[in-house]
Amino acid sequence: MQLICQNCGKRYADQELLYHCNHCQEPLEVGEVFVGSIRVGNPLRQNMMDRYSDFFPYLQKTAVCLQEGFTPLFKSSSFAQKLGIQEVLLKNETQNPTWSFKDRGTMVAMNYAIQKGFHQFGTVSTGNMAVSVAAYGAAAGKKTVILVGNDIAKEKLAPIAIYGAQVILVDGEYGNLYQESIRLGWKHGIYFINSDHPLRVEGYKTIAYEICEQTNFNPPDYMIVPTSSGGLLRGIEKGFAEFMAAGFIAKKPKLVCAQAAGCAPIVKAWENDAEKIVCWQNPQTEAHAIANPMPPSGNRVLQILRQEQGFAVAVAEDAILQTQKDLAQNGLFVQPASAVALAAAIKLVKEGLLPRQARIACVLTGSGLKYTSVLSKQQLSYQTCGIEKLEGLLKNL
Template structure:
């Protein structure tokens, strides 16, 4: 851990990994850990992603006993979708099978590992959804004092799946946007490691999504990787993962990275369309894809810089196409949350506009489980047939 540095993604200032820094101390833009170059993957190790990809992490110890079995999720080929949308191949990276049913567990595990190596006993996060549940669960597993800061008006159906892990839950009243910086300030003062959406080790954890896709395609990576994008930590991590494997000589090219957003909250896609490298706050955000409804993403500027550097794409999709894609995915056996369906909706849009050709291959990241947001059932006409048992034969005889 000691020799790698934290580098500011905007001004290039460097800092030590011995410090728990979330943002650049000079310009407040996000920090990134120096790249890891290695050909070393421990392919015998199948249960712990941080052991399997040990050469790509700065950890000194193995920290066994912290894992809940995060990562190593399936990459499914979807030939029926590929045929329907006229592309060579479509992959679905199923992150819903993580321990708390979303990709967040990878970054949480990496951040807790770092927190413990630095000697922290208190951790926390700011979230009302996937990340809150993830940090509460992994904090419980590690036996750390865990504080989750949530919105003051959070409904109980969102609060209870976090509260069950017995973390300290604080409803913070007032301007929710202020909580990100305020938590970092208070964390520094009182020794609480706040593992918010785009802190460096959360980004490092997301690298493993890219590593797994490389291995699962036998290093013949897809042309496009489409990622539902909110704060920007996950997409940054996935891009960094591909970049490290590319620079290590493990893959022939870096896939084109696609930031997929909902039209109802698309600060990154909107800036991208304007050719701007700076996000603006998205006014009146509203989308069924709640998990990616962030009007002012903390890594927004860095996502724009990254897309610019590697000729990536940002795209926003309609509410209608999100619902439609969620049903399509369920129709092939994957019930994902609306935010995850944004990746398939984006693929369809990019195919329609010709950005993805019929000869190309694409992977969609399915970030979290549909059971995270069951209120969506109200949007669909879900019904069962009904009959007397004596009449059952009549029904079943009809094909």
């Protein structure tokens, strides 16, 4: 397998622990697949790697799998009507084994690493990715270590530790943990599957593949992606590019990078027409899952947006919470970071940046049950009554 720097073109062979180019420090990507077919069969009896095996030529067999992927693409006529656009599609990633899109990337990266002879795994995360790596490590019967900042909220620890992973609270600058974990992983044979690891990004291609299949190979005009490290957006772009090269689709969606206004380093660089992101000072948002002040793939995301005629947009905190509530009141309870995509769409329509005939898809990245303490910020009402007065309430519902 070759890793290629999309910035300077330098190639690296069999460097499974390398994330970034030694020459220009930009993220590395697995070489694109230009030819392939979909393994037709009953998806109820397939896993992602069975169905799309041609697009993962470096994976020989599946050693660990929790039946991730194949998530619904929900067509919301009520949001299409509310926004006044042709079609709103919601890719419901909350239905993955650990309730977020991260499972797709963990599955691909861990299978590749097991094939390469690794027995120890790790990640740096306090949220969705920590839970995902812990779960797949458990399913594979491997030792797994999760590094978190010392200031992690206690409610986030137990859902990681329950899988049997070793959880280490590390004192010091959390931002430095990403690099330090990669360095120590090299030294001690621990395969760290961090946010924008090239093989993790590979897993996210399958979101694009599935959307192609679910739209009968007529994908939406815009894909709106909540963006943290930038790995998810990179993976989705690569997936559409590969399916176009293979002749399945005639056009790719334009990509929209959506961030919370309280932590929007990519949007800020985009609005300043800059080629490089600058570290965001003092992130403040309830959308914790995407509150990354210095996204390691941020510069690459800016490149993709320019190449693909996409754009970047930030949404305010009140809009995020309102959209979380609106989604729940349409039956989909997602975490605040996931609501950012649809909140971005609403803002873009208001600003006239999304045409009325547009078909859009938003990625609902993770479940609302992961972060219930945010519910205290929602205005929710309850009623109480004595049992003898219950009928009075029910007959006037």
